[in-house]
Amino acid sequence: MAGSAQRIVTLGQANQGQSEPEHAKVEIDAIRKVFQTSRGEVVALHDTSLTIANNEFICVVGPSGCGKTTLLNILAGLDAPTSGEVRIDGTSIHGPSSERGVVFQQYALFPWLTVRQNVEFGLKLKSIGKGERRSIAEKYIESVGLKDFANAFPKELSGGMKQRVAIARAYAVNPQLLLLDEPFGALDAQTRTQLQVELLNTWEQEQKTCFFITHDVEEAVLLASRVVVMSARPGRIKAIVPIDLKHPRTQETRMSKPFNDLKNDIWSLVYQEYLDAKK
Numbered sequence: 309m310a311g312s313a314q315r316i317v318t319l320g321q322a323n324q325g326q327s328e329p330e331h332a333k334v335e336i337d338a339i340r341k342v343f344q345t346s347r348g349e350v351v352a353l354h355d356t357s358l359t360i361a362n363n364e365f366i367c368v369v370g371p372s373g374c375g376k377t378t379l380l381n382i383l384a385g386l387d388a389p390t391s392g393e394v395r396i397d398g399t400s401i402h403g404p405s406s407e408r409g410v411v412f413q414q415y416a417l418f419p420w421l422t423v424r425q426n427v428e429f430g431l432k433l434k435s436i437g438k439g440e441r442r443s444i445a446e447k448y449i450e451s452v453g454l455k456d457f458a459n460a461f462p463k464e465l466s467g468g469m470k471q472r473v474a475i476a477r478a479y480a481v482n483p484q485l486l487l488l489d490e491p492f493g494a495l496d497a498q499t500r501t502q503l504q505v506e507l508l509n510t511w512e513q514e515q516k517t518c519f520f521i522t523h524d525v526e527e528a529v530l531l532a533s534r535v536v537v538m539s540a541r542p543g544r545i546k547a548i549v550p551i552d553l554k555h556p557r558t559q560e561t562r563m564s565k566p567f568n569d570l571k572n573d574i575w576s577l578v579y580q581e582y583l584d585a586k587k
């Protein structure tokens with residue numbers, strides 16, 4: 309891990325706030341989550357704190373079962389922490405909101421609605437009028453390259469196309485925070501690469517605060533402003549790695565030495581956690 313000491317902020321430093329942005333959009337404050345199960349208590353998250361700046365792109369990596377989805381669900385307001393709290397713009401959250409868009413691995417489209425109707429759905433909930441709804445939906449359907457499929461139903465689309473619709477739908481409602489749980493995990497490598505580039509382009513044009521979970525370290529380095537590495541269960545933040553690669557990030561970025569150094573450093577951290585989880 310040559311040179312990584314300067315780049316990687318480890319848990320101790322992270323807790324002292326040395327890598328924390330000055331102006332917080334999201335504050336994850338001492339979150340602990342314990343599940344009661346038939347086999348006893350499962351501590352999914354242990355004392356997890358993180359401050360996310362406006363328009364930051366945070367990628368979270370870590371071994372299976374380290375609490376990534378639990379943390380995302382708490383940010384979405386779909387689950388409540390056992391202790392600690394999440395604040396957005398200084399206000400504590402207590403449930404889901406249209407200000408937080410979620411994209412899951414399994415598309416979660418309404419099968420009885422067309423692509424356009426799926427994208428318009430959240431806008432309807434926000435009581436946006438028909439004409440405006442239509443033009444916002446068209447903008448985002450076009451931005452994900454599905455203009456010719458606006459009237460198609462989800463069953464007529466490939467996995468990659470369905471995930472494009474899910475991303476268009478999330479962006480259309482203009483949420484303050486976009487939460488993505490392994491959105492490209494079920495896709496083939498080529499489609500995945502395409503969607504990474506598209507998501508990156510959209511984020512570069514229309515910045516948004518993103519919290520993105522992935523198992524793919526290369527994907528994390530390509531997309532993130534900072535990569536958060538979580539430790540094996542009970543989940544905690546092990547390290548925070550700033551990704552200071554310039555934008556736009558391209559295929560050449562992937563080939564560059566700084567990109568591959570970061571990838572290797574983060575992979576080593578994740579692999580160590582994987583080994584610890586196996587013990």
Ligand SMILES: Nc1ncnc2c1ncn2[C@@H]1O[C@H](COP(=O)(O)OP(=O)(O)OP(=O)(O)O)[C@@H](O)[C@H]1O
Nearest residue numbers: 343345350352371372373374375376377378379541
């Ligand atoms: N509803 C639940 N009831 C009981 N235990 C749960 C529940 N949800 C999650 N857990 C447990 O909490 C821990 C963290 O789960 P979580 O799904 O957050 O991990 P993850 O890091 O997202 O895993 P993966 O990478 O495999 O998706 C696991 O041990 C899991 O079994």
